Amino acid sequence: MLNVAVVGNKRRKRCGRVFRFKNFGEQGYPVMFNGSSFRENVNALLEYASLENNVNIGMPMWSFQLELHHHPPLHVLLFVIEESIEAAINRHCNHCQYVGWGNHLICNKKYHFLLPSKEALSSCTSCENCCDSVGTMNNGKSKLIELEGHMMHGVFHSNGFGHLLCVNGLEMGSNLGGNQIMEFWNRLCNGLQARKVSLNDTSQKRGMELRLVNGIAYSEPWFGRWGYKFGRGCFGVTQSMYQKAIEAIRSMPLYLLTHHIANSNHEIPLIFSRYQTLSDHSLITLGDLFHYILELKSRLPRETCIGSYNTNALVETNCRWSPKRIEMATRVIVEALKRTEFRWVSRQEVRDAARVYIGDTGLLDFVLKSLGNHVVGNYLVRRSLNPVTKVLEYCLEDISNAYPCHEGLVMSSSNKVKDKYKITKGQLMKDMICLYKYILIDTKPIIGSEFLSAIPLAARIILDTKYLIKDYGEVPLQVELGSEGKFNLYCTILLRNVNNVGHDHEYYLNNEISMPMPPYECITLKSCATINDLKLEVERNFREIYWGLRGFVVEPNEILVNAKGNEMVFGMIEVGGKLVLEGWHGSDMIEHICERNPNKGIVDCTCGTKEDDGERMVSCDICEILQHTRCVRIPNDEEVPHIFLCKRCEQEIVLFPSLP
Structure with missing residues (x-):
C-alpha cells in the first residue's frame, strides 16, 4: 500500500523519519520505484534518507532509522555509502572476478548498504556524528565498509549488478534472524531493480556447512529459497558436477549405509531408527532423512515447553503472585481459548472470559503477557498483533500430534508413550552433527563398501560450490509513448579501440575481452529528439555509469550510417526498441577497463x-x-x-x- 504520508509530502524528506523494517523496500515504502534504471531508483530512495554531514569518511553517507518493534521500542540503522571508483587504489572488483563477471566494465560508483553490527554502532556517538575510529579513510576506503561481522553488508555497482557480502543472524548476536535479513535484502534488490546479485555461501551452524546440509535435504542451498542458484564452482566444478554430486548423496539408501556402517559405528543405525520411528512415512534415502530432520527442527519450540499446566517458567523471583494462583489463571485462560474453537480472538475478549473465574485483573494481565508463544500441555498459545486493528490477538493451537510431552517431541503407539523415542532440540542437533561428521565428512573406509568413498568425494564437490547468483531479470520494456511526450529506447554499445589495431584479434576473442557489451540501458528521449540527441544521450548515460567510458563517442553503424543528425528518431526507430551502437572508448586497452585484473x-x-x-x-x-x-x-x-x-x-x- 502506498504510504501517502511519506510519498505525498515532499517537506517530510530528510526529517529523520522512522520506517518500519518489515515493509522497507516495498513499492511505495518509502518511495515509488518508478525509475527506468538502478541509478534512478537509488537516487529516489536516498531522497528519504538523512545525510550524515559530520562523518569524516571522504564518501557521501546516508542513514535510515528502521523500527523492528514498537513495544518495546527497538530500532536498527541502515547506512548507504557511495564509493567513487576514481578515488580507489584498486579499481577492480574481486567479487566480480570470483563469480565470473571479470569481463564486466568497471563502474564509476559503488553503493554499500549496511546494517551495522553492534560493535560498529558502539563506536558511534550518534547516527548523526560517527567518530573517526569508524569513519576515517583507510587505503581509500571507509573503515565502516571494511569492518566484518555486520548484520548485513551488500554492495551494488552503478549498473545494477551487486554482491551480498555478509548476513549474520541471531546466533552472531544480531537483533534480526537470517530469514528477516534476507527478506529485507530481497525487497531492496527488487525495489532498486537490481540486475543480478552474487554471494559467497560460507554459512555454518555448529561447525556444519549449511550449503552441504541444505543441499542434501532440499537439493539447493539455504539461500535457494530466495532464488539464488549455482553461479560458479571453485576448483573446476561445473553445474553438472554439482547437480550429480547432490543427487548421488541424496539417493544413497539408508539400508546400505546401515549394513556397512553398523559394525564400525553403532550410533548411526540408532539415529536412523530413531527418526524412522518418529516419521509418519518411510525414510528410504539419506535425502529423506536430512529433509525430515530439518523439517522437524523447524517445528520444535524455541522456548522450554510447559508440561501440563506447570507454570514455573512464568514465575519470576520477585513475582507477587504464588505459583498456585498463576497456574490457576493459566488454566482458566487456556480453557477460555479452547471454547473459541481455535479462532483468533482479541486480548480483551480473552480477559473478559477469564474474569468470570479470576477477579484479579492484574494477575490476568501478567499471565496474558507471559503466555505469548508458550506451550501449555498439548497446546501452543499464539499471540500476534492484528495488522489492521492494531490489537493483540490470541489463538490456541493443538500440537498434541507434534509434541505431546513437555520434554520435547514424543510419538506414541497405542496411546502409550515410548520414552526411548523422545527427542529434544538438543538431541536433534547432536544427531545432525554425528551424521554430518561420520557419513559426509569422515567416512571410514570399510572392506567391501568402496561405494562409501563416493560420499566424501561428492560432498567435496558441493562444498566447492560457494558462489551463487540470483537473476532479477530485466526491467519490463516500456513500448508506449509517455504522457509527457517522451519515449524510451534501450541501448547498449559495442566497443572499438584504436589501440587494438595491430594486436592478435583471435587472442582478444578467446579471452573474452575484445568486445565487452554492457547490459541495455533505458534512454529517455523527447518525441521531437533527433539522431544527434540520441547519440548525446547514449554517450552521457554510458559515461556516467562506466569508468572506462569517460571519453566514449558514438560512431555511425549500420542503423545510423544513412541517417542525418537532424532527422527525427521517433518514427525511424520504434518506441521501446533495442539498439546496439558502436563507438570508441578512449586510449586505454579494453582489458584495463574491465573488472578482471590483468596484473x-x-x-x-x-x-x-x-x-x-x-x-x-x-x-x-x-x-x-x-x-x-x-x-x-x-x-x-x-x-x-x-x-x-x-x-x-x-x-x-x-x-x-x-x-x-
Whole structure:
C-alpha cells in the first residue's frame, strides 16, 4: 500500500523519519520505484534518507532509522555509502572476478548498504556524528565498509549488478534472524531493480556447512529459497558436477549405509531408527532423512515447553503472585481459548472470559503477557498483533500430534508413550552433527563398501560450490509513448579501440575481452529528439555509469550510417526498441577497463580452472602460471614454499641437456 504520508509530502524528506523494517523496500515504502534504471531508483530512495554531514569518511553517507518493534521500542540503522571508483587504489572488483563477471566494465560508483553490527554502532556517538575510529579513510576506503561481522553488508555497482557480502543472524548476536535479513535484502534488490546479485555461501551452524546440509535435504542451498542458484564452482566444478554430486548423496539408501556402517559405528543405525520411528512415512534415502530432520527442527519450540499446566517458567523471583494462583489463571485462560474453537480472538475478549473465574485483573494481565508463544500441555498459545486493528490477538493451537510431552517431541503407539523415542532440540542437533561428521565428512573406509568413498568425494564437490547468483531479470520494456511526450529506447554499445589495431584479434576473442557489451540501458528521449540527441544521450548515460567510458563517442553503424543528425528518431526507430551502437572508448586497452585484473597473472590449474576463483593459489617461479595450492598438494595449514616449480617446468628442467 502506498504510504501517502511519506510519498505525498515532499517537506517530510530528510526529517529523520522512522520506517518500519518489515515493509522497507516495498513499492511505495518509502518511495515509488518508478525509475527506468538502478541509478534512478537509488537516487529516489536516498531522497528519504538523512545525510550524515559530520562523518569524516571522504564518501557521501546516508542513514535510515528502521523500527523492528514498537513495544518495546527497538530500532536498527541502515547506512548507504557511495564509493567513487576514481578515488580507489584498486579499481577492480574481486567479487566480480570470483563469480565470473571479470569481463564486466568497471563502474564509476559503488553503493554499500549496511546494517551495522553492534560493535560498529558502539563506536558511534550518534547516527548523526560517527567518530573517526569508524569513519576515517583507510587505503581509500571507509573503515565502516571494511569492518566484518555486520548484520548485513551488500554492495551494488552503478549498473545494477551487486554482491551480498555478509548476513549474520541471531546466533552472531544480531537483533534480526537470517530469514528477516534476507527478506529485507530481497525487497531492496527488487525495489532498486537490481540486475543480478552474487554471494559467497560460507554459512555454518555448529561447525556444519549449511550449503552441504541444505543441499542434501532440499537439493539447493539455504539461500535457494530466495532464488539464488549455482553461479560458479571453485576448483573446476561445473553445474553438472554439482547437480550429480547432490543427487548421488541424496539417493544413497539408508539400508546400505546401515549394513556397512553398523559394525564400525553403532550410533548411526540408532539415529536412523530413531527418526524412522518418529516419521509418519518411510525414510528410504539419506535425502529423506536430512529433509525430515530439518523439517522437524523447524517445528520444535524455541522456548522450554510447559508440561501440563506447570507454570514455573512464568514465575519470576520477585513475582507477587504464588505459583498456585498463576497456574490457576493459566488454566482458566487456556480453557477460555479452547471454547473459541481455535479462532483468533482479541486480548480483551480473552480477559473478559477469564474474569468470570479470576477477579484479579492484574494477575490476568501478567499471565496474558507471559503466555505469548508458550506451550501449555498439548497446546501452543499464539499471540500476534492484528495488522489492521492494531490489537493483540490470541489463538490456541493443538500440537498434541507434534509434541505431546513437555520434554520435547514424543510419538506414541497405542496411546502409550515410548520414552526411548523422545527427542529434544538438543538431541536433534547432536544427531545432525554425528551424521554430518561420520557419513559426509569422515567416512571410514570399510572392506567391501568402496561405494562409501563416493560420499566424501561428492560432498567435496558441493562444498566447492560457494558462489551463487540470483537473476532479477530485466526491467519490463516500456513500448508506449509517455504522457509527457517522451519515449524510451534501450541501448547498449559495442566497443572499438584504436589501440587494438595491430594486436592478435583471435587472442582478444578467446579471452573474452575484445568486445565487452554492457547490459541495455533505458534512454529517455523527447518525441521531437533527433539522431544527434540520441547519440548525446547514449554517450552521457554510458559515461556516467562506466569508468572506462569517460571519453566514449558514438560512431555511425549500420542503423545510423544513412541517417542525418537532424532527422527525427521517433518514427525511424520504434518506441521501446533495442539498439546496439558502436563507438570508441578512449586510449586505454579494453582489458584495463574491465573488472578482471590483468596484473594478477594467468591461471591454468590442473583442475581445469582458467580464472581466479578466490581460492589460495601459488605461482610457478619460472613460468609464473598460477595454480591452486590444494591441487599441487600444499596443505592449507602450511605456508607456500619460497621456491615453487610446476610439473611442466620441472619436467623441462630434467630434460634440459647438462652443460659439458
